[in-house]
Amino acid sequence: MVEVIDTSTHNVLGEIPAGDYPHTLGFSPDGSTLYSGSLGVNTLDTATSQTPSTDGRHWLEAIDPTTLLPMRAPCQFSEGIRPFTLTPDGKTMYLQLSYDNGVVEYNPAACQTLRTLDLPLAGPGLTTSPHDYPNQAAEHGIALSANGQWLCSAGTIDNYAALIRLPDFSLASTKIIPVGQEPAYAVNSPDGQYCFVSSRGPTANNVSVISYATQSVVATLPTGLHPQVELAARIPSSALG
Numbered sequence: 238m239v240e241v242i243d244t245s246t247h248n249v250l251g252e253i254p255a256g257d258y259p260h261t262l263g264f265s266p267d268g269s270t271l272y273s274g275s276l277g278v279n280t281l282d283t284a285t286s287q288t289p290s291t292d293g294r295h296w297l298e299a300i301d302p303t304t305l306l307p308m309r310a311p312c313q314f315s316e317g318i319r320p321f322t323l324t325p326d327g328k329t330m331y332l333q334l335s336y337d338n339g340v341v342e343y344n345p346a347a348c349q350t351l352r353t354l355d356l357p358l359a360g361p362g363l364t365t366s367p368h369d370y371p372n373q374a375a376e377h378g379i380a381l382s383a384n385g386q387w388l389c390s391a392g393t394i395d396n397y398a399a400l401i402r403l404p405d406f407s408l409a410s411t412k413i414i415p416v417g418q419e420p421a422y423a424v425n426s427p428d429g430q431y432c433f434v435s436s437r438g439p440t441a442n443n444v445s446v447i448s449y450a451t452q453s454v455v456a457t458l459p460t461g462l463h464p465q466v467e468l469a470a471r472i473p474s475s476a477l478g
Contacts, residue, residue, distance in 0.1 A: 241253065258293070263323070272298065277317045279292075283335075297314065297332075299345065319333035320332070335373045340401060354408065371394070374393050380424055381425075385403060387400050393420055414454060417442075433445070442463065
């Protein structure tokens with residue numbers, strides 16, 4: 238389930254039923270809908286299973302953030318739901334799934350897959366068995382540029398970030414950008430001009446800054462061990478004193 242916490246009082250205000258192993262949360266751009274994606278039972282290895290539903294409920298839920306109630310029946314997937322991002326109008330979602338080295342274009346209101354894009358295997362991805370994917374994720378982390386022209390997808394098993402052109406939903410080979418080991422997440426800079434991709438591999442431990450304008454890495458920021466989820470925000474200097 239998903240717990241709702243009042244950040245001013247630290248009290249739990251409510252609990253929302255979810256699929257098995259809820260993993261990713263995200264609001265629609267207008268704030269009217271909270272989406273919750275679940276992995277299924279992530280302790281089970283279903284890399285070659287012919288009946289992936291045996292590892293539980295892979296649900297994408299639309300939740301009313303005011304009433305904390307589901308807005309409609311959940312969309313159901315055959316694999317676990319990884320990070321996702323939405324277009325500014327909230328009508329189209331781009332998401333990643335467990336074991337899938339690619340991106341799905343999706344209509345969350347109709348529970349309808351619109352298009353799928355397979356991404357090329359590279360580096361460790363060429364020889365890594367799906368049974369050995371880090372936390373069952375081939376891709377993990379996706380962001381949409383501010384102008385809506387690019388998706389930035391973190392290729393966890395491939396050690397790259399892929400820039401996918403929109404609206405044609407295509408990838409040019411020149412838009413495969415090497416980053417550190419096991420890229421784990423992708424998030425936009427506050428101004429929307431850059432994609433930050435964290436790399437958590439044994440000798441990486443950094444964040445690559447990718448420019449949407451030049452489609453290249455313009456900076457590499459060292460971090461502590463195993464950087465994972467990122468959140469970009471503007472913080473007043475008074476809060477850092």
